[in-house]
Amino acid sequence: MHIAIIGNGISGVTTARFLRKQSDHEITLISGETDYFFSRTALMYIYMGHMRFSDTQPYQPYFWKKNRINLKKGYVESIDFTKQTLQFKDGENMPYDKLVLALGSTPNKFGWPGQDLEGVGGLYSYQDLENMESHSEGLQHAVIVGGGLIGIEMAEMFHSRHIPVTFLVREKSYWNNVLPAEESEMINRHIKKSGIDLRLETELKEIIDDGRGRAAAVITNTGERIDCGYVGLTAGVSPNIAFLKNTDLEVGRGILVNENLETNLPNVYAVGDCAQLREARPGRRPIEAIWYTGRMMGEVAAYNICGKPTAYDPGIWFNSAKFVDIEYQVYGDVPADIPEDMATLYWEHEDGEKAVRINYDAHDGHIRGFNLMGVRYRHEVCEKWLAQKTNVEEVLQNLGLANFDPEFYDQYETELVKAYNQKSGKQLTLKKRRGLAQALAFLKS
Known part of the structure; x- marks a missing residue:
């Protein structure tokens, strides 16, 4: 066969x-x-x-x-x-x-005038990478259209070569159809702090031809002209x-x-x-x-x-990405808008570039999701808590089990327990510090 x-x-x-x-x-x-x-x-x-x-x-x-x-x-x-x-x-x-x-x-194209000009491309295939590379030498300015993960990757790529970047995002806040408001605002701040020109609530209207079939500028929905030699189309796939x-x-x-x-x-x-x-x-x-x-x-x-009937089961949702210098992980259910049947605990570091969100059921308290910005948790530990519908208070008391590498990374479980106590009026205390050995024992149990 x-x-x-x-x-x-x-x-x-x-x-x-x-x-x-x-x-x-x-x-x-x-x-x-x-x-x-x-x-x-x-x-x-x-x-x-x-x-x-x-x-x-x-x-x-x-x-x-x-x-x-x-x-x-x-x-x-x-x-x-x-x-x-x-x-x-x-x-x-x-x-x-x-x-x-x-x-x-x-990559999506939405019929923008000029979308097929030379110097316009996405970032999905190896040929897309070659297209970016061929237009990068001497490039004075790039414009990126679309506020998702591919867009921020392309922005970081140009930025790494000191090529000025303008990033057009039609939403009021970056990736706010996926990230809750606090996390989305954190990334807005970080993108701007990194030196990328982030334009929120701004859409592409037209890409201007330089008269030789190459991109020379974009016109936005506000009528502004932004001169550029490359336009990245990253409005989804x-x-x-x-x-x-x-x-x-x-x-x-x-x-x-x-x-x-x-x-x-x-x-x-x-x-x-x-x-x-x-x-x-x-x-x-x-x-x-x-x-x-x-x-x-x-x-x-x-x-x-091969004749072995098997149903596709994707299991518990997870994803990871990087927003310039901020790592992102999500496990389970963390919607942009928190529904009524879900409670959420959100803690943000004073530096504004680290955050942990823990979602749990508003009725019985079982864990429903983790959102991590600039903080790493062990995938297997979070997945086990989610699969077993562990109560949020038990999770918080044992949060040290999820630390990715407690020897080399700061730990913030004390702050999270304190935030939960303030929110709930409880007096939870952390169990003793947990390391890799305890995490492995937990996963085997």
């Missing part, structure tokens, strides 16, 4: 690896982007000089031949699902017995499925799949950013363009292809 996988990102590669672990089927991994799989989240570090491109490749070139995973570089232009054949841009055809669509995402929309494959915003990641067509699966669950788990979104969910989907698809 020949299994073709379109896309060599984390979802496609994980599918291939787990197929090989469980079978001797012929596997072909297809991509027009790069010869080998690389860590997409490390693109910014290549530009900033922290890593070489080769350093972002988790596997040596010999890995693929050793594991009998065929690599095919090329762009699939269309798919004949009836004949089970892929048509490549260069005219070549490839038959398959089973197909895995791991097509990833593409969408599933990369445009070439599939007039086929028999059922699509919504993404490719519609069931819990086994099967599409409506026989022998066709979809995983990662391009997959849209017909029925998402409670509290989760139908499309989640996150590295770890892509990896999990790849593993699940491999099991199902």
